[in-house]
Amino acid sequence: MIITGDDPEYIAFVKAHLRDQFLMTDLGPLRYFLGIEVSSTSDGFSISQEKYIQDLLARAALGDECTVETPMELNVKLRPTDGEPLPDITRYRHLVGSLVYLTITRPDISYHVHILSQFVSAPTTVHYSHLLCVLRYLRGTITRRLFFPSSSSLQLQCYSDATWASDPTDRRSFSAYCVFLGGLLVAWKTKKQVAVSRSSVEAELRAMALLIAEVTWLRWLLADFGVSVMTTAPLLSDSTCAISIARDPVKHELTKHIGVDAFYTRAQV
Known part of the structure; x- marks a missing residue:
């Protein structure tokens, strides 16, 4: 069990109460949990999986x-x-x-792991060579970590992108997003889209819809934590056409083939 908070006296009270009810050992401040290393300073804390990567490279025997x-x-x-x-x-x-x-602590390999995961049922020598490339990249970047500063704004900021018809097998596109809470990276994802997009704009709109669903959930979660979410969450995309369609109802005639994603995105905007 991990107990967190900013009230040391109440944390001590909870620990004492738990010791009265259960057989438990106080391991002190969090340092290592399920392969994730945690280090704290006055400026904030960081998480990494350096030892996990070392063990993985040892098992891979490159x-x-x-x-x-x-x-x-x-x-x-x-x-x-x-x-x-x-x-x-x-x-x-x-x-x-x-x-x-x-990928819990290494969003920089999220997309590549998603690609390699598609071939676990019948991998080939080519797929394995690309897997080894990812491992060699990790060897050179083993010390990278996610840092969470102790002081940061509590405004969500979101980034969305998509690749159009990038899967050569079924020509489906990939959605990708990341969400920051102030300066903290709190959510990221790469996902193949469920339908074939007939234009790059459609692929971008589907990516926007995926991100908006995530941000909507995050706002509910922050509200449950007592964090004010009254400010809007900027959504940044590099597709001017997708932004225009999401914002302007006049573009309705251009989006009939897309389905509900454009309308879902527009409704949230």
Whole structure:
């Protein structure tokens, strides 16, 4: 059990009450929990999975000390038929599963792990080579961590993006977003869209709708925590056409083929 708060006396009271009811040991301030390392200073605290990455690299047994600058080459299009099937898929599944857990503190590999996860049922030698590339990237960036300053504004700010028809197998697009609470990165996601988008604008609007659903939930959550959420949450996108359609009802004729996402986004705006 982890007890947090800003009232040391009340925390001590809760601990004493729990000790009266249960057999428990006080391990002191949080330092390590489920592979996540926590370090605190007067400026804030940071979380990382450095030891977890070291153990993962040891299990992977790469056989070299090479590092790479990026987790994956730019504009790589992986297909199920690329390369030869792996004789033993257990290793690939184990490593990808470990990378999925690593994205808790490493949003920089979220997209690449999402791509590799699509091939766990039948991975090939090509997929495995790209998996090793991600591991070599982690070796060179093992000390990276998420920092949460002790003082920050409590305004949500959101970023949305999408790749259009980027999956060569089914031509579906990918949505991606990240959400900041002041200067804190609190949510991020990469997800393949459930339908084929017929234009880049449609893909961007679907990404916006996914992000707005997340922000709506976060505002409810913050309200439950007693955090004021009266200010608007800016949503930033690099698609001027998608922004225009989301804001202007006159564009209705241009969005009939898109379905409900444009209207959902417009209603929230």
